[in-house]
Amino acid sequence: MNKKDFLLIIVVIIIISIMFIFTNMTKEKGDTAEVYYEDKLILQIDLNIDKEYTVQGFLGDVVIEVKDKKVRVKKENSPQHICSKEGFISDSSKALICLPNKIVIKIVGTSELDGVVY
16 A cells, blocks of 8 residues: 555545535434324424324324424334334434335434535
């Protein structure tokens, strides 16, 4: 390995580090979560209040838990229970999608940004 190879490795590491830092800075912690059933908004949840909510999904009741400004699907009726195994989400870069029940839960950020272009 010569000096040019070593310099290339250092430059690549710096670029990856900058991209990682920028990506983590753009994640928004939201104050509300929106629950959709078949693309229709059915519930808005305040993430500042720890509580359980029950909504009607395609296969039955879906229990949504809010705890420590995070949200998850606690209980649902689907063949493999994938939705409840996804765990908590806390920022607007992720969503909980429960296809068998046709339920989508998204955290809504409070930033005035319309989008981020990389």
